[in-house]
Amino acid sequence: MNPKKDKKISRFLSLILRHQPEAIGINLDKNGWTDLDKLIEAFRESGNQIDQDTLLRVVENNDKKRFAISEDGKRIRANQGHSVDVDLGYSPAIPPEILYHGTHLPAVDSIIKNGLDKRKRHHVHLSQDVATAIKVGSRRGGAVVFKVLSGEMQENGHEFFLTENGVWLTEHVDPRYLIKMEYPRL
């Protein structure tokens, strides 16, 4: 096992299962699933040798549990983060009073003015804790963290969904529900 290589495979899987299945000629069904055997075959044909054990290991060990295997063990999908049109079938759930969103400095003014938009993804992604939000924000440089008044939003009729890997999703967050944290601490 080679952690660096596994990370590369995970990145590639995210690209294929969330954004560009056509890049290696596979299809996702309406719920985002694709056949494991066909995926492995398509990986091979695109010059990426991978066997089933490696793929299952990458899914199992993934730091954010980004992928799920179907109950019958035959299909795979990404748990969240899609830009392609899929219905993940998550039911509305009651969020905690406060959730967090990590972002980067250049986005702050626009977020304060316009709220959180889903951009290319299906939903705005929110974290359960500050540490995760800092990590998300750090992907683009120094992190800025917003508190989201999710309890109040839900009371006012906004829907929230909890993905299988613990990410909270919602359609949009109005600026009135956002508080910028001055010194986010772990």
Ligand code: HQG
């Ligand atoms: C920002 C990763 C300006 C938003 C992470 C973010 C997450 C605005 C960027 C998951 C804005 C969108 C999602 C506004 C939002 N004006 N900027 N009005 N509203 N933004 O990648 O939340 O590793 O689509 O703050 O860990 O960063 O891929 O969303 O910076 O869970 O599994 O627009 O992706 O998970 O960026 O990340 P993204 P995100 P994975």
